[in-house]
Amino acid sequence: MDRTREHLIETYRKKAKHYDITSRLYPVPGYPQRTQRLRAVQALRLRPGDSVIDMACGTGLNFSLLEKVVGPGGRIVGVDLTDAMLSRAQDRIETNGWSNVSLVQADAAGFDFPAGANAVLSTYAMTQVPECAEVIAHGAKALSSGGRWVVLDLKVPGNTPGWLAQLGTATVRPFAAIDQWIMRRPWETIRAAMQEELTDLSWTELFFGTAFLAAGSRRP
Numbered sequence: 001m002d003r004t005r006e007h008l009i010e011t012y013r014k015k016a017k018h019y020d021i022t023s024r025l026y027p028v029p030g031y032p033q034r035t036q037r038l039r040a041v042q043a044l045r046l047r048p049g050d051s052v053i054d055m056a057c058g059t060g061l062n063f064s065l066l067e068k069v070v071g072p073g074g075r076i077v078g079v080d081l082t083d084a085m086l087s088r089a090q091d092r093i094e095t096n097g098w099s100n101v102s103l104v105q106a107d108a109a110g111f112d113f114p115a116g117a118n119a120v121l122s123t124y125a126m127t128q129v130p131e132c133a134e135v136i137a138h139g140a141k142a143l144s145s146g147g148r149w150v151v152l153d154l155k156v157p158g159n160t161p162g163w164l165a166q167l168g169t170a171t172v173r174p175f176a177a178i179d180q181w182i183m184r185r186p187w188e189t190i191r192a193a194m195q196e197e198l199t200d201l202s203w204t205e206l207f208f209g210t211a212f213l214a215a216g217s218r219r220p
């Protein structure tokens, strides 16, 4: 495992215990994260009985929203790299008595997506994955016909001066090389990959361009 991955796991191990509380302040207090999550889940167009993969699921903050739409006959698979985040997700599953949610500890970059999933979702994580384009391609190939891929994540608003972007993202990504994240502009890579791999792509900028919601369907 490379140094960046080790560092990322270490960071999320430290965050895991209080993630559900601290994430309410993410990226800043009052940020409409819950509304954004709801929009992302709606964009999946799931129906009762469907299966969905929550890539880089963290502590499972999307699970209750997903459960509401797929119901007990559906299936949710949460995938994450960090053991400590997954154990919080496991606590959530047990507390809620969900028998249709399973967890996999894996790197998104090497994850073998199960074929035939109705949807793949990733929230506030994909811009941290350097291989995001490959992950999107692999997920797209595994989708059932008409299946949906939805990515919700943060971005730097267009026309933001470099220094301001740095200041803003320092609060959001204290663990990462902020400069690199800004310079890499991973949201553009994600947009291009989704355009390439999916059809019917929609791209919506949220909250003054500080987040994006990208959604597309598997090509027929």
Ligand SMILES: C[S@@+](CC[C@H](N)C(=O)[O-])C[C@H]1O[C@@H](n2cnc3c(N)ncnc32)[C@H](O)[C@@H]1O
Pocket (backbone or CB within 6 Å): 008, 012, 023, 055, 056, 057, 058, 059, 060, 061, 062, 079, 080, 081, 082, 085, 106, 107, 108, 109, 122, 123, 124, 125, 128, 129
């Ligand atoms: C900001 S948290 C978001 C968690 C969750 N999706 C949410 O919306 O609350 C980012 C998560 O991405 C995971 N992650 C980062 N890089 C990853 C990778 N390459 N493969 C799998 N998970 C990864 C981290 O372990 C962490 O749990």
